[in-house]
Amino acid sequence: MRIVVDGAARMARERSRAASEINATADEVRRRFVTPIAGQDMVYLRKEEEARRYLLADPEPATLADFPMLASEVGITAPTAFQLATIWLFMSGAWTRAAAAIEAARLSGIDRAHLAQSPSEIDQIVAETSATLLQIHATLFGRSRRNQHRAHDPRNF
Numbered sequence: 001m002r003i004v005v006d007g008a009a010r011m012a013r014e015r016s017r018a019a020s021e022i023n024a025t026a027d028e029v030r031r032r033f034v035t036p037i038a039g040q041d042m043v044y045l046r047k048e049e050e051a052r053r054y055l056l057a058d059p060e061p062a063t064l065a066d067f068p069m070l071a072s073e074v075g076i077t078a079p080t081a082f083q084l085a086t087i088w089l090f091m092s093g094a095w096t097r098a099a100a101a102i103e104a105a106r107l108s109g110i111d112r113a114h115l116a117q118s119p120s121e122i123d124q125i126v127a128e129t130s131a132t133l134l135q136i137h138a139t140l141f142g143r144s145r146r147n148q149h150r151a152h153d154p155r156n157f
Helices: 002-030 040-056 068-073 081-115 119-141
Strands: none
Touching: 002 081, 002 119, 040 068, 040 081, 068 081, 081 119
Protein backbone atom coordinates (compact mmCIF):
# COMPACT_ATOMS: atom_id res chain seq x y z
CA MET A 1 0.00 0.00 0.00
CA ARG A 2 2.81 2.43 0.86
CA ILE A 3 4.41 1.98 -2.59
CA VAL A 4 1.18 2.96 -4.33
CA VAL A 5 0.77 6.00 -2.07
CA ASP A 6 4.41 7.03 -2.56
CA GLY A 7 4.05 6.61 -6.33
CA ALA A 8 0.86 8.68 -6.37
CA ALA A 9 2.49 11.37 -4.23
CA ARG A 10 5.50 11.44 -6.54
CA MET A 11 3.28 11.81 -9.62
CA ALA A 12 1.35 14.62 -7.90
CA ARG A 13 4.67 16.42 -7.23
CA GLU A 14 5.81 15.83 -10.82
CA ARG A 15 2.53 17.19 -12.21
CA SER A 16 2.80 20.24 -9.97
CA ARG A 17 6.40 20.78 -11.07
CA ALA A 18 5.33 20.49 -14.71
CA ALA A 19 2.61 23.11 -14.26
CA SER A 20 5.10 25.44 -12.57
CA GLU A 21 7.67 25.03 -15.34
CA ILE A 22 5.10 25.50 -18.10
CA ASN A 23 3.70 28.59 -16.37
CA ALA A 24 7.22 30.02 -15.98
CA THR A 25 7.91 29.54 -19.68
CA ALA A 26 4.56 31.11 -20.59
CA ASP A 27 5.46 34.07 -18.38
CA GLU A 28 8.84 34.40 -20.10
CA VAL A 29 7.19 34.42 -23.52
CA ARG A 30 4.49 36.90 -22.46
CA ARG A 31 7.24 39.26 -21.29
CA ARG A 32 8.53 39.36 -24.86
CA PHE A 33 5.25 41.02 -25.85
CA VAL A 34 4.55 43.36 -22.94
CA THR A 35 6.49 45.62 -20.63
CA PRO A 36 6.58 43.66 -17.35
CA ILE A 37 6.01 46.47 -14.87
CA ALA A 38 3.20 46.87 -12.36
CA GLY A 39 0.06 48.36 -13.85
CA GLN A 40 1.26 48.26 -17.45
CA ASP A 41 -1.56 45.92 -18.44
CA MET A 42 -4.04 48.58 -17.33
CA VAL A 43 -2.15 51.18 -19.39
CA TYR A 44 -2.42 48.94 -22.46
CA LEU A 45 -6.16 48.49 -21.92
CA ARG A 46 -6.66 52.25 -21.56
CA LYS A 47 -4.62 52.91 -24.73
CA GLU A 48 -6.71 50.41 -26.66
CA GLU A 49 -9.95 51.96 -25.41
CA GLU A 50 -8.80 55.49 -26.29
CA ALA A 51 -7.56 54.39 -29.70
CA ARG A 52 -10.94 52.82 -30.51
CA ARG A 53 -12.86 55.91 -29.38
CA TYR A 54 -10.57 58.21 -31.33
CA LEU A 55 -10.72 56.20 -34.56
CA LEU A 56 -14.50 55.76 -34.34
CA ALA A 57 -15.15 59.47 -33.77
CA ASP A 58 -16.72 61.19 -36.75
CA PRO A 59 -15.49 63.73 -37.49
CA GLU A 60 -11.95 63.17 -36.25
CA PRO A 61 -11.56 64.98 -32.91
CA ALA A 62 -10.15 68.50 -33.26
CA THR A 63 -8.32 68.25 -29.91
CA LEU A 64 -6.98 65.53 -27.68
CA ALA A 65 -8.67 66.90 -24.55
CA ASP A 66 -10.71 63.69 -24.16
CA PHE A 67 -7.75 61.46 -25.06
CA PRO A 68 -5.05 61.94 -22.40
CA MET A 69 -3.10 58.79 -23.30
CA LEU A 70 -2.90 59.78 -26.96
CA ALA A 71 -1.99 63.37 -26.02
CA SER A 72 0.86 62.14 -23.82
CA GLU A 73 2.46 60.01 -26.55
CA VAL A 74 1.87 61.89 -29.82
CA GLY A 75 5.23 62.97 -31.18
CA ILE A 76 7.07 60.18 -29.36
CA THR A 77 5.86 56.96 -30.99
CA ALA A 78 4.02 58.52 -33.94
CA PRO A 79 3.66 62.06 -35.27
CA THR A 80 -0.16 62.19 -35.24
CA ALA A 81 -2.95 60.94 -33.00
CA PHE A 82 -4.46 59.03 -35.92
CA GLN A 83 -1.20 57.19 -36.60
CA LEU A 84 -0.66 56.48 -32.91
CA ALA A 85 -4.18 55.15 -32.42
CA THR A 86 -3.73 52.93 -35.46
CA ILE A 87 -0.46 51.55 -34.05
CA TRP A 88 -2.08 50.89 -30.68
CA LEU A 89 -4.95 48.94 -32.24
CA PHE A 90 -2.56 46.99 -34.45
CA MET A 91 -0.47 46.08 -31.40
CA SER A 92 -3.58 45.15 -29.44
CA GLY A 93 -4.52 42.74 -32.21
CA ALA A 94 -1.00 41.29 -32.24
CA TRP A 95 -1.13 40.85 -28.47
CA THR A 96 -4.52 39.14 -28.69
CA ARG A 97 -3.14 36.64 -31.21
CA ALA A 98 -0.05 36.06 -29.08
CA ALA A 99 -2.02 35.74 -25.85
CA ALA A 100 -4.39 33.22 -27.42
CA ALA A 101 -1.51 31.10 -28.71
CA ILE A 102 0.34 31.27 -25.38
CA GLU A 103 -2.76 30.40 -23.40
CA ALA A 104 -3.67 27.47 -25.66
CA ALA A 105 -0.16 26.00 -25.41
CA ARG A 106 0.04 26.61 -21.65
CA LEU A 107 -3.33 25.08 -20.80
CA SER A 108 -2.87 22.17 -23.18
CA GLY A 109 0.56 21.36 -21.74
CA ILE A 110 -0.68 21.47 -18.16
CA ASP A 111 -3.68 19.30 -19.06
CA ARG A 112 -1.46 16.76 -20.82
CA ALA A 113 0.91 16.69 -17.83
CA HIS A 114 -1.98 16.00 -15.45
CA LEU A 115 -2.99 13.02 -17.61
CA ALA A 116 0.55 11.65 -17.94
CA GLN A 117 1.33 8.29 -16.38
CA SER A 118 5.06 8.61 -15.68
CA PRO A 119 7.69 11.19 -14.77
CA SER A 120 9.43 10.66 -18.10
CA GLU A 121 6.18 11.32 -19.97
CA ILE A 122 5.74 14.51 -17.94
CA ASP A 123 9.30 15.61 -18.78
CA GLN A 124 8.59 15.06 -22.48
CA ILE A 125 5.37 17.09 -22.27
CA VAL A 126 7.15 19.95 -20.47
CA ALA A 127 9.90 19.97 -23.12
CA GLU A 128 7.40 19.94 -26.00
CA THR A 129 5.21 22.62 -24.43
CA SER A 130 8.21 24.84 -23.67
CA ALA A 131 9.43 24.54 -27.26
CA THR A 132 5.96 25.43 -28.55
CA LEU A 133 5.73 28.43 -26.25
CA LEU A 134 9.20 29.70 -27.14
CA GLN A 135 8.37 29.48 -30.85
CA ILE A 136 5.31 31.75 -30.57
CA HIS A 137 7.20 35.07 -30.67
CA ALA A 138 9.27 34.07 -33.70
CA THR A 139 6.19 32.76 -35.48
CA LEU A 140 4.22 35.97 -35.00
CA PHE A 141 7.04 38.46 -35.54
CA GLY A 142 9.64 36.53 -37.53
CA ARG A 143 12.61 38.31 -36.00
CA SER A 144 14.42 38.68 -32.73
CA ARG A 145 13.35 41.13 -30.07
CA ARG A 146 16.56 43.11 -30.47
CA ASN A 147 15.85 43.91 -34.12
CA GLN A 148 12.32 45.23 -33.74
CA HIS A 149 11.75 48.90 -34.54
CA ARG A 150 10.43 50.79 -31.51
CA ALA A 151 7.07 51.73 -33.03
CA HIS A 152 6.40 48.12 -33.99
CA ASP A 153 7.57 46.61 -30.73
CA PRO A 154 4.47 45.22 -29.00
CA ARG A 155 5.87 46.29 -25.63
CA ASN A 156 5.44 49.92 -26.68
CA PHE A 157 1.76 50.16 -27.51
